[in-house]
Amino acid sequence: MNFEEKKKRLVESLKNRDILSKPKVIQAMLTVPRHKFVPKDAESSAYMDTPLLIGAGQTISAPHMNAMMCEYLELKEGDKVLEIGTGSGYHAALCAELVAPKDSKNPGHVYTIERHLKLVKNAKKSLKESDYENIVTVIHGDGTLGYPEQAPFDKILVTAASPKKIPPPLQEQLKDGGILCIPAGSHSFGQNLYIIKKHGKDFDRTRITGVRFVPLIGKYGFET
Numbered sequence: 001m002n003f004e005e006k007k008k009r010l011v012e013s014l015k016n017r018d019i020l021s022k023p024k025v026i027q028a029m030l031t032v033p034r035h036k037f038v039p040k041d042a043e044s045s046a047y048m049d050t051p052l053l054i055g056a057g058q059t060i061s062a063p064h065m066n067a068m069m070c071e072y073l074e075l076k077e078g079d080k081v082l083e084i085g086t087g088s089g090y091h092a093a094l095c096a097e098l099v100a101p102k103d104s105k106n107p108g109h110v111y112t113i114e115r116h117l118k119l120v121k122n123a124k125k126s127l128k129e130s131d132y133e134n135i136v137t138v139i140h141g142d143g144t145l146g147y148p149e150q151a152p153f154d155k156i157l158v159t160a161a162s163p164k165k166i167p168p169p170l171q172e173q174l175k176d177g178g179i180l181c182i183p184a185g186s187h188s189f190g191q192n193l194y195i196i197k198k199h200g201k202d203f204d205r206t207r208i209t210g211v212r213f214v215p216l217i218g219k220y221g222f223e224t
């Protein structure tokens with residue numbers, strides 16, 4: 001089976017499991033070539049619903065987690081998005097498809113921050129090869145500080161597990177009416193995925209499900 005067929009099968013199974021339902025998210029999952037974002041020796045597993053090692057002890061999340069986060073973020077054309085934890089760059093590419101679809105008259109932008117330089121370099125390469133380099137800006141640094149240079153953001157997603165106290169800069173850098181999607185809890189076990197909506201000075205927090213992510217490491221994250 002070729003990559004296209006495997007990708008279609010993966011998307012069908014996510015739809016059957018009621019993880020994917022929004023047509024635009026489905027289209028984005030069918031478009032972004034996940035096999036171009038994983039190491040060569042993992043290419044044949046790229047369309048299995050499982051996390052994969054990407055170097056520096058880090059992982060690309062399982063596709064159902066990417067899909068779920070994209071659905072809950074309600075990403076739309078024109079959104080300015082901040083992602084903390086670029087990893088492979090795959091999730092940033094999915095966001096790019098949703099905020100700046102082909103021939104968009106009102107293209108949005110994705111800013112994504114990664115603390116491992118090796119992953120920054122690999123992600124930039126994969127994003128360039130898949131034609132997302134103009135929509136996604138990859139930054140090397142500590143994402144718990146957010147990205148004040150481009151704040152405020154319509155949507156913020158964090159793809160590493162934060163301590164229970166959500167990094168204050170991320171809450172501050174979210175637009176009024178904006179949505180933050182973040183796993184939080186303990187360093188390795190006992191984490192939950194939350195959707196946080198900002199209304200003026202108030203934050204509405206909804207727990208989605210239990211999850212397991214690599215830790216968010218930085219000034220407002222875990223120490224190591």
Ligand code: SAH
Binds near residue numbers: 085115
């Ligand atoms: N979204 C990624 C998943 C990456 S896993 C993908 O699609 O592949 C989480 C990533 O968060 C790891 O690469 C890890 O190095 C990074 N990370 C952890 N703490 C960070 C921080 N404070 N700032 C930026 N990146 C961080």
